[in-house]
Structure formats: C-alpha cells, structure tokens
Amino acid sequence: MQAQMKDTMLNTCELKSKSIDMKNKNDIEQDISSVQTVGKPFSNKAKMSMRNVDVFYADKQAIFDVSLDIGKNEVVAMIGPSGCGKSTFLRCLNRMNDTIDSCKISGDLKLEGENIYAPEQDVVPLRARVGMVFQKPNPFPKSIYDNVAYGPKVHGLATSRSELDEIVETSLRKASLWEEVKDRLLSPGTGLSGGQQQRLCIARTIAVSPEVILMDEPCSALDPIATAKIEELMAELSENYTIAIVTHSMQQAARVSHRTAYFHMGKLIEVNDTKRVFTNPEHDLTEAYITGRFG
Numbered sequence: 001m002q003a004q005m006k007d008t009m010l011n012t013c014e015l016k017s018k019s020i021d022m023k024n025k026n027d028i029e030q031d032i033s034s035v036q037t038v039g040k041p042f043s044n045k046a047k048m049s050m051r052n053v054d055v056f057y058a059d060k061q062a063i064f065d066v067s068l069d070i071g072k073n074e075v076v077a078m079i080g081p082s083g084c085g086k087s088t089f090l091r092c093l094n095r096m097n098d099t100i101d102s103c104k105i106s107g108d109l110k111l112e113g114e115n116i117y118a119p120e121q122d123v124v125p126l127r128a129r130v131g132m133v134f135q136k137p138n139p140f141p142k143s144i145y146d147n148v149a150y151g152p153k154v155h156g157l158a159t160s161r162s163e164l165d166e167i168v169e170t171s172l173r174k175a176s177l178w179e180e181v182k183d184r185l186l187s188p189g190t191g192l193s194g195g196q197q198q199r200l201c202i203a204r205t206i207a208v209s210p211e212v213i214l215m216d217e218p219c220s221a222l223d224p225i226a227t228a229k230i231e232e233l234m235a236e237l238s239e240n241y242t243i244a245i246v247t248h249s250m251q252q253a254a255r256v257s258h259r260t261a262y263f264h265m266g267k268l269i270e271v272n273d274t275k276r277v278f279t280n281p282e283h284d285l286t287e288a289y290i291t292g293r294f295g
C-alpha cells in the first residue's frame, strides 16, 4: 500500500514537471560550482554527523564540502547520476576508502560524537559498528553457519558454542533467512540463491551488533522478488539500526527511506523528507534528475 502510494508520488511528480519551464541540461550543470545544499541535511538525533567533507582521488576531487547527518533509526537514501560520488561518500562512513591509496578525505566525520578519523581510531571495531552490505552478495567460501559466526568469533562476542549458536540463529532470523536455511547450516553459503546470499551477508553484518548499516546498491544484482524481500527487511531493520543506502532506483529510495539525499557531480544538492523529494523537490537539479532529464 505504502509502495503504491510512493509509486503514485513519482508519477505525480513526472506529470508536474512537464508543465515547468526548466533550464536546459548545460545551463543546469554550469551552475554547479555555486550550488549550496538545500533542505534538511541535519538531524536533531544524529547517529552519524558529517561536516564539510571533501574527498580526492589523487588530484581529482570527487566530493565537495558535503555536510549531512544520519539520524538514529533513520533510513537515508543517497541518489544521483552515475559518478556523482554516492558510493565514495558512503564508503567514507566506515573508512572503506582507506583501502584506496590515492584517496584523501578531509572534514569532520563522527559516530555518536566520536571522530571516526581520529589517529587512535581502530578501523576493525569501527567497521563492526558501521557495517556494510555491498552491491554483489559476497559470502565467504564457508558454510552458512560459519559466514555468520565468523565476525562474532573475531570480535570475541561469544564465550561458548551455545552463545555462538544463538547469535547465528538470531542474526539469520533478523535477516529473514532462518526458516530457509535452518536445516542446512553446514552447507556452503555460496550455494544459496543470489537473494538468499544477500540476506546471508546482511545476517553476517548484523551478527557483530552494528549500530549503522551501510548498503551500496544492495539489490542491483537481485530479481524483483528478492529485491522486495530485502526492502521489507530494511523496514524491519530500521527499528533497531540506522541505515544509509545508495540506490539507483528512485522507486526503491521512495519505498524504503525516510530522507533522501540527492548528489550531483560530487555535491550534495538537496536533502529532504523522501516524500518531499519525490513530490515537490526544492532544487531544480533534483527535479531534473527525478523526472529523468539526466541520470
């Protein structure tokens, strides 16, 4: 029902845009250097807060002065044309970009007020607190059980086999996979379907009790049925976790998120309640993107 309503919102916006006299694509893109973020980038219950973030790959700047909060138990969707910097920004939130030598990040990035780029910050526990689910399901070449048990073992979260069993079961239940795999926990994770593998990766992320889950196009390799399951799961997970998701699907952003952030050429153009972004965007660039004028 909610999904239908949001799909209708998208259609409404498309109709509305046809009657608007917009600048052409080149004019819009020439204005980009002076653009300031509009809308509601901040939250009064921020779980993560990012301020004035710049990211360079060698001498090429990919993110320009981005400031954004992600509220506790909020789902924030990041959308925008290919190459606009969504994944780069997302990967700053758990220091995944540290693995790229040429990548340099500046600005203030905080988790619960703690500077995640402080020299004393250990990235291993950080990445447990801020977990990540990737575009392509990437289970370890291990059993279903061991995929989920691996993180808790590494982080010393279980003191006995029965505690570990409990974490594995609870994580698989939270990822809506338990019923499908409970009789074959020792089978390889890679033997599951793509959608099941992605839910296994979500279970693996949940198993180390993250506070934030980052999702980088988590459904792009999945069919519509598996996608629907992951979207349902996101709604359930948002009751206990804070989620930031990069998606190319505007319908998906509309269905799963509370606020939507629109990126364009490395700048954060607009952040607003998702309903607002898809029915009455504040910025011309957002409107041009969601009505298909570029992307």
Ligand SMILES: Nc1ncnc2c1ncn2[C@@H]1O[C@H](COP(=O)(O)OP(=O)(O)OP(=O)(O)O)[C@@H](O)[C@H]1O
Pocket: 057, 062, 080, 081, 082, 083, 084, 085, 086, 087, 088, 089, 100, 102
């Ligand atoms: N490892 C890298 N080395 C150099 N440049 C990179 C690297 N990763 C990304 N970039 C560049 O940074 C810019 C932003 O890329 P990014 O992947 O963050 O965009 P995106 O919005 O997530 O794109 P897409 O939707 O296509 O995944 C692009 O110009 C891209 O070419």
